[in-house]
Amino acid sequence: MLGLRFSRLVHAAIASGALYLGACSDTPGDTETDTDTETDTGGHDTDTTSGPDPTTDAPPPPPPPPGDITPPALTAVTIIDPVTLQLSFTEAIAPVDTVNPKRFRLSLARGYFGTYGGQPGTYLREPHYYNLVETCQPLPPGCYYEPIPSYCYYYSNCYYQPSPELEVADLFNHYADPTQVILSLTFPIQRSLCDVINAPDDPLVDFVLHLHYAAGGLAQVTDLAGLPLAPLSDAWIKQDAVYYSYVNAAPFSNFNPFLPIPCGLF
Amino acid sequence: MHPALHPGSPPPTDDEDVEIVLRAVPELAFLPELADCVPAATIVGAWPPSREAFAAADLDHLRARVLRGLEALGERAERERSGGLGFLVRTLTYFLVGSAALPAVEHPLLVALLLRAAARDHDGADTALEIARAMDRWG
Numbered sequence: 001m002l003g004l005r006f007s008r009l010v011h012a013a014i015a016s017g018a019l020y021l022g023a024c025s026d027t028p029g030d031t032e033t034d035t036d037t038e039t040d041t042g043g044h045d046t047d048t049t050s051g052p053d054p055t056t057d058a059p060p061p062p063p064p065p066p067g068d069i070t071p072p073a074l075t076a077v078t079i080i081d082p083v084t085l086q087l088s089f090t091e092a093i094a095p096v097d098t099v100n101p102k103r104f105r106l107s108l109a110r111g112y113f114g115t116y117g118g119q120p121g122t123y124l125r126e127p128h129y130y131n132l133v134e135t136c137q138p139l140p141p142g143c144y145y146e147p148i149p150s151y152c153y154y155y156s157n158c159y160y161q162p163s164p165e166l167e168v169a170d171l172f173n174h175y176a177d178p179t180q181v182i183l184s185l186t187f188p189i190q191r192s193l194c195d196v197i198n199a200p201d202d203p204l205v206d207f208v209l210h211l212h213y214a215a216g217g218l219a220q221v222t223d224l225a226g227l228p229l230a231p232l233s234d235a236w237i238k239q240d241a242v243y244y245s246y247v248n249a250a251p252f253s254n255f256n257p258f259l260p261i262p263c264g265l266f
Numbered sequence: 267m268h269p270a271l272h273p274g275s276p277p278p279t280d281d282e283d284v285e286i287v288l289r290a291v292p293e294l295a296f297l298p299e300l301a302d303c304v305p306a307a308t309i310v311g312a313w314p315p316s317r318e319a320f321a322a323a324d325l326d327h328l329r330a331r332v333l334r335g336l337e338a339l340g341e342r343a344e345r346e347r348s349g350g351l352g353f354l355v356r357t358l359t360y361f362l363v364g365s366a367a368l369p370a371v372e373h374p375l376l377v378a379l380l381l382r383a384a385a386r387d388h389d390g391a392d393t394a395l396e397i398a399r400a401m402d403r404w405g
């Protein structure tokens with residue numbers, strides 16, 4: 001009842017113009033545009049998310065730069081929360097609605113810098129093996145300390161096991177910044193995975209969480225001029241294996257660009 | 267976390283979106299900007315408490331603290347470009363102070379915070395899910 005009463009008040013306030021839907025209150029016209037759309041019952045069904053109405057003087061979206069010959073490049077991948085990654089690009093990205101999330105895949109990449117303890121190289125692993133989830137089983141019935149001799153040996157009924165696979169579930173353009181793309185994950189990143197990434201530096205070994213991307217074909221990530229994003233260590237996606245190695249090469253040299261994903265969640 | 271509270275979430279564009287965003291209030295009450303807004307006084311009685319348990323309480327000081335918390339959340343919405351959070355903050359502020367201010371026991375965020383205070387003495391009650399259930403039974 002509380003929610004219903006409040007909902008009615010909110011809709012009434014929106015209809016009266018006292019509240020507005022859009023994000024920007026300081027841009028002239030924004031409030032009126034959104035409010036008009038909500039209160040217009042005359043069959044003029046304007047979709048505010050699909051671009052400006054050609055019959056109005058609303059400014060069109062910025063056109064792609066003339067003569068753009070530079071493809072977009074990924075500059076950073078950051079963890080926003082345990083199930084959300086944010087991708088930053090060098091320029092605005094075209095709508096990614098049709099881009100298959102399977103084009104992206106995460107790896108936990110181990111770089112080995114030594115020469116005697118193994119071959120220098122980069123060893124990719126499924127990150128979910130390190131993304132441990134605590135699982136607790138209920139205590140078995142009939143375990144009592146009293147009366148004797150009805151007892152059980154004490155044991156911990158909780159243990160850690162790898163999470164379900166850590167895959168990209170969906171992606172969408174940042175609503176306000178066209179140079180950003182948001183990726184949602186199928187399972188939250190756990191402390192254990194971050195602990196691996198943030199482990200004290202070993203002079204010979206380093207772990208990074210990294211994003212891979214497969215380009216080509218239709219519905220790939222492009223800029224506004226249609227120029228595609230280059231693949232990023234895509235063998236990890238095409239092979240679809242749980243292990244993959246680049247040996248006898250400088251650690252992480254397979255990543256171009258090399259963009260380790262820092263984890264500051266915990 | 268409720269999708270409306272995520273960084274980069276779009277603002278609502280229609281009535282249905284508004285309904286979805288308004289349902290984020292219980293989770294909003296757990297954001298750190300509002301941590302100081304959970305009343306210290308304990309509420310004695312069964313869980314969940316009804317609105318009558320708070321009828322005699324003087325809640326003006328709570329209203330002032332919540333306003334500061336909402337201002338901080340507004341800054342977060344701006345910083346994280348969260349349209350959903352921005353809309354929710356504007357809406358709750360509109361009904362918190364000024365001519366449209368609602369009684370405390372009718373304002374969803376104030377109710378959520380009062381319920382958090384009452385949940386302190388009930389194991390497992392101080393979660394967004396339990397607060398949401400209690401709000402549905404608020405009357």
